[in-house]
Amino acid sequence: MSDNQPTPSPSTGVEGAGHQQEPGWAPREADFELERVLAAARRGLFGEEAAAPTRIGRHRIEARLGAGGMGEVYLGVDESLGRKVAIKLVLPSLHGKQGGKQGVERLRLEARALARLSHPNVVQVYEVDEHDGRTYLAMEYVEGQTLGAWLQVESRSWSAILARFVAAGRGLAAAHAAGVIHRDFKADNVLLAADGRVCVADFGLARTELDVDAAVPGGDGPGAERRSTVGAVGTIRYMPLEQLDAGNVDARADQFAYCVALYEALWSTPPFAIDSVEARRAALEDDRPTTPPRSAVPRGLWRV
Known part of the structure; x- marks a missing residue:
């Protein structure tokens, strides 16, 4: 995040939001909608080099861990469980390419199969969903x-x-x-x-x-x-x-x-x-x- 961008609220992780966290607090749908609007605006202005999202699904984003040929990897927190997760967000450009679409669909099918697999020598997949039109996987974060x-x-x-x-x-x-x-x-x-x-x-x-x-x-x-x-x-x-x-x-x-x-x-x-x-x-x-x-x-x- 650049120096001149808004600082995420420590309680919600949504830029510009000022909700105070109360006992039993959970993010509101309005917070998610605000993040979706902000993400779309960033994409329109900056393309794929836009600032990292502050939320993906129900996860608060803590840091960007890296990127590969198919997408970006973020460290997130599942606030409902207090659990760290690694979130892999597929690049938006791949959703529009013919070959990319096939790869994304294969990814979703195989991720669902992995989500049903629990094995100590395989990184666990917790969730497969979409964020602002982009496929993401929430996975076990291995330190x-x-x-x-x-x-x-x-x-x-x-x-x-x-x-x-x-x-x-x-x-x-x-x-x-x-x-x-x-x-x-x-x-x-x-x-x-x-x-x-x-x-x-x-x-x-x-x-x-x-x-x-x-x-x-x-x-x-x-x-x-x-x-x-x-x-x-x-x-x-x-x-x-x-x-x-x-x-x-x-x-x-x-x-x-x-x-x-x-x-x-x-x-x-x-x-x-x-x-x-x-x-x-x-x-x-x-x-x-x-x-x-x-x-x-x-x-x-x-x-x-």
Whole structure:
């Protein structure tokens, strides 16, 4: 929020509102309507770079945590329960694109499936709804760090790495049993809670590395290779050939990405070339991952 914008009321989180919080107080519908009007005005004036909303649904927004290819992430508080939540708000532009609409609808369907799933190794989805015409997910807020960050802080033993990946694998398996495919499994999409719990996050919210009409490396002329948002959801270095070429994936794509991420974590090098899309495809077609360097990691893990 810029210095010249109104400061949100500490009691309501709605700009310009001055209600005092009384015992048993709950936000009024008028407060929500005011926020919707303000959000629409911000969008009209500033587009997608408008100031962060102060409320999303019944949640008071505390901070903006980050953004990805499909939307923004906020820290919110469910005031009815006094519970912190992570809120993922889909970008308004995706609701208008043909490919984006399909992705948003898939997101809503899979989020509802995840909401019915309760597993210690999967971030819990509490709510799927709309705010001012934009889809949002209210999810469990996990305090901690990503598995990717944990791996970067210091050298880790192979057994410690394997233990965390085994837990993440259990979460993936539970999601697959519920009919949900991740499409972008990697260490950065696994959270390590402060209490040691391992949680797989960002199901259906994969970053779109190859966007609609966005040329992949190799030029942007008439012959440049292109991929649609729906057909190339994920991170290229973890994609199997089927996902890279057609985008039609099932649980096996997650299993492939899981193995690539585990290989990188154990041996600090990728199993396949990642210099370009073409090099990646050639390596996958050859179907020969790089033999890992000698290390303390048991060779039996490589054979698996």
